[in-house]
């Protein structure tokens with residue numbers, strides 16, 4: 001794990017402040033924790049800075065601050081390098097280009113090797129803190145869904161029951177506890193409908209298999225949170241059960257009620273992180289809930305074919321689930337259309353994933 005002071009977004013924010021401070025303060029040392037604490041009012045300025053500085057950088061470019069882009073790609077598993085490599089310089093070199101090529105192909109972007117607009121937009125998109133590429137990835141040969149190294153899963157007899165609990169000391173006040181619990185209940189039931197795993201809320205948080213809490217900044221696991229947007233949440237592969245959400249986000253359960261432009265849908269993030277808790281890593285399929293990013297005010301709670309096939313390869317199918325029943329039970333024609341669209345995306349992404357491998 002990276003030391004907090006190495007975190008890419010922390011340094012990016014610092015650069016943002018340097019960029020906007022009078023010259024005589026520019027030598028001020030980097031602030032200690034919490035790193036990158038963007039707020040609803042600073043997030044737009046930060047994005048402007050980011051585009052202005054890095055747009056269309058390509059191999060051979062020398063751009064002040066580029067080392068922080070290198071740290072970003074390193075953090076999420078794309079930039080790997082030899083011991084003599086200098087991650088602190090601002091030169092757009094071959095390893096960075098290679099990292100960007102992998103990132104673009106993995107996340108379904110146009111593969112240009114440059115920091116083009118779509119790539120920078122993706123880098124700025126709020127996302128899960130779990131790296132996309134593990135040090136020794138266990139990649140399925142023909143599908144998109146990806147497992148953690150060693151393909152860990154909850155090793156209990158099927159059908160199994162997993163319990164979850166909410167940390168009494170690490171809740172947020174902006175939503176009622178009943179609203180929070182309802183969002184998680186829906187998210188767990190989404191996964192339970194396709195695999196023979198049942199989720200129930202534990203009577204005692206201390207004994208729960210899955211422990212859910214909201215945390216700010218550095219919270220002791222080496223993966224600090226970063227204020228508004230940026231990293232939204234992270235969770236750990238089986239059988240850790242740790243599920244952490246960034247307390248600084250404007251969490252929402254109803255966008256009719258929560259009007260903030262930086263609001264993040266709690267149920268969508270819960271569905272994604274539960275996928276990690278069950279053993280899935282990030283999928284390159286944009287329509288999959290296991291895709292690593294989620295836009296502000298976006299709701300994405302339906303499992304795609306890719307998500308379902310991935311999790312069923314770990315736990316088997318819920319006896320009540322069939323793909324055809326998934327389609328038949330959709331009273332909305334639109335949702336069925338989405339699924340077909342996802343299926344074709346899945347096929348397209350298989351080709352991309354094959355070239356990535």
Ligand SMILES: [Zn+2]
Pocket residue numbers: 128129130272273276282292
């Ligand atoms: Zn994730």
Ligand SMILES: [Zn+2]
Pocket residue numbers: 215219221223234244
């Ligand atoms: Zn954490």
